[in-house]
Amino acid sequence: MSEKLNENRYLEDILNRFSDKSAVIGIIGMGYVGQPLALRFSEIGFKVIGYDIDSNKVDMLNGGTSEIEHIANADIAKAVAAGFECTRDFSRISEADTAIICVPTPLNAYREPDLSFVIATCDAIAPYLRPGQVVSLESTTYPGTTDEEILPRVTRNGLIAGESVFVVYSPEREDPGNADFTTHTIPKVVGGHTANCLKVGSALYSTAIDKIVPVSSNRAAEMTKLLENIHRAVNIGLVNEMKIVADAMGIxxxxxxxxxxxxxxxxxxxxxxxxxxxxxxxxxxxxxxxxxxxxxxxxxxxxxxxxxxxxxxxxxxxxxxxxxxxxxxxxxxxxxxxxxxxxxxxxxxxxxxxxxxxxxxxxxxxxxxxxxxxxxxxxxxxxxxxxxxxxxxxxxxxxxxxxxxxxxxxxxxxxxxxxxxxxxxxxxxxxxxxxxxxxxxxx
Structure with a gap:
């Protein structure tokens, strides 16, 4: 019975903290995805901590400037004035209620997935995770990454997914330079390892994003992101081939x-x-x-x-x-x-x-x-x-x-x-x- 009460306590506490905006939002990776997300959460009243390994970037952000052209320095300065801060100290993830991971997922020299940034991030924060936190991966990856790579690392110290830690996958949908869509107007797909994870993930993002699109699992959310971009890649491949044929025909x-x-x-x-x-x-x-x-x-x-x-x-x-x-x-x-x-x-x-x-x-x-x-x-x-x-x-x-x-x-x-x-x-x-x-x- 006491275990069930603890489970409910962590769930209810984090939902309440999102509702009254007392939660501290931690975002790891202050790049093209992390910075807009940090600005959005700061704009609506949350305390935000950004984490990054690049000392120059950390210093710039704390000084109220961004190296990304389409992100206005005035917006960074406004966030800093509202309490936003950036740090290289990953032990401070314990101060946050969320660990939203927005790090690169490139390909290696053999065009195979390189999850080294994701894995290094998880390994860096794992010792400092505490009960009641949300870990959300936003980096694009293959179906199964969150459950196979993230979950074991965030639960290795005894945390239980869906009870004392909430493991979520919610793919980024940023389009740099597109003035027609902003972070909060682009619908957000959210998956969770358990029903409670999905509930918490949806509650987190619904505070900042206009429309949440819940799906049945982390794998479904991961596949959704791949389908979106494969759709574009395949159609661009088609039109590039058509270009070659048309050119040969003088069209x-x-x-x-x-x-x-x-x-x-x-x-x-x-x-x-x-x-x-x-x-x-x-x-x-x-x-x-x-x-x-x-x-x-x-x-x-x-x-x-x-x-x-x-x-x-x-x-x-x-x-x-x-x-x-x-x-x-x-x-x-x-x-x-x-x-x-x-x-x-x-x-x-x-x-x-x-x-x-x-x-x-x-x-x-x-x-x-x-x-x-x-x-x-x-x-x-x-x-x-x-x-x-x-x-x-x-x-x-x-x-x-x-x-x-x-x-x-x-x-x-x-x-x-x-x-x-x-x-x-x-x-x-x-x-x-x-x-x-x-x-x-x-x-």
Whole structure:
């Protein structure tokens, strides 16, 4: 009977603390997912503690600034004034009522899931967890991760899931730079290890998010996130393949897509490009294909789309070589300017950017590489890529000094007419230029 009372006490206590906003919200990983979430919880009146291993990031946030372009420093400063703080001391997770994990889940060199950041985080906080806390994983991963990797680590010191600790999976759905959707307006999928876990997870997120979408299990929530991004990856793979076929036939694929999009039912427009970027779409499909092999399944359709998308930087490179050859120039020794190096327009997010892959292909072939990106003034430190470069200012004279311009990310800040007028050759991988020209090659 006493055990049942304790169970009810932990459950009722945390639900009450969410209801009256006396809970302390702990968020681990102060990146593109963690920062917006921290700001949202702070905005509605919760005390928030952020945890990160990057001392520079911790100092910046505590000083009221963010290194992420689309997050306003004023919003960080407001949160700090309201009590938000950031720390590298993971023992302080004991002060929080939640441990919301928002750390990277990349692929390793063999395109297999790399859960090292998730596992290291769990191992770091496990000794300091206490009864009554919520542990929620938001990082994208394969079905089974929360129950197979998180659960054993957070219960190793005697905590019981659904009774004294509440284990949840709720995938992030951030879209950096999208002004149409914010953290609180994007519906939140929530799964739990037990019914009590789901109840607590739903209560946590319902304080900050307008609509909660509960599902039956952590595995269902994990699969939901993968389906969302695999849907995009497969359709982008399809349209990238269509681009290649259309180009061989002398057809403008962007004209075709725009025409098809006038159909009011049964068609959703996706647009081709130089490859896939961002933390989710280039990576998530491989999490499922890896896990599916455990069940003796081969996800051929998903893997084929991955192969097509992964080959797009090479396709762009081929168009560049062809364009230079037509002008009796070799790529080796040519001066090449890459326009836009973030993974999508109007943001500074460099994660998995195909533009960087294009840059490496050009450099490896002997091209003299430069770039221009108003959102990335200096090439950042990246795990797998290194360029000692700063953004080139776009002027008629600077453009004229290059043998070719490769447009890989179509930022709104670019003066496309000026670029067209003063560039000797443009390789357009984004369909910016629709009017045929001798100096523009669509890629």
């Amino acid at each position: 403008d694929i962007f004209e075709v897509i725009d025409a098809a999009a006038t159909k009011p039912f049964g068609f959703t427009p996706y647009y081709p490009g130089p490859g896939l970027g961002g933390h989710c779409i280039p990576i998530d499909p491989f999490y499922l294909t890896w896990k599916a092999r455990e069940y003796g399944l081969h996800t051929r359709f998903i893997e084929l789309s991955g192969e097509i998308n992964h080959a797009m930087p090479e396709y762009v490179m081929g168009k560049l070589v062809t364009g230079l050859n037509a002008r009796k120039k070799a790529l080796n020794g040519s001066r090449i300017l890459v326009l836009g190096i973030s993974y999508k327009k109007n943001v500074d997010d460099m994660r998995e950017s195909p533009s960087v892959q294009v840059m490496e292909l050009i450099r490896n072939a002997g091209g003299e590489i430069a770039y221009s990106d108003p959102h990335v003034p200096a090439f950042p430190k990246m795990r797998e890529h290194s360029f000692n470069l700063s953004s080139v200012a776009l002027t008629p004279d600077s453009l004229a000094a290059f043998d070719a311009v490769v447009l890989t990310t179509d930022h709104a800040a670019f003066d496309y007419e000026m670029i067209r007028e003063h560039s000797a050759l443009i390789i357009d991988s984004r369909g910016v230029y629709r009017t045929p020209s001798d100096t523009i090659i669509k890629a």
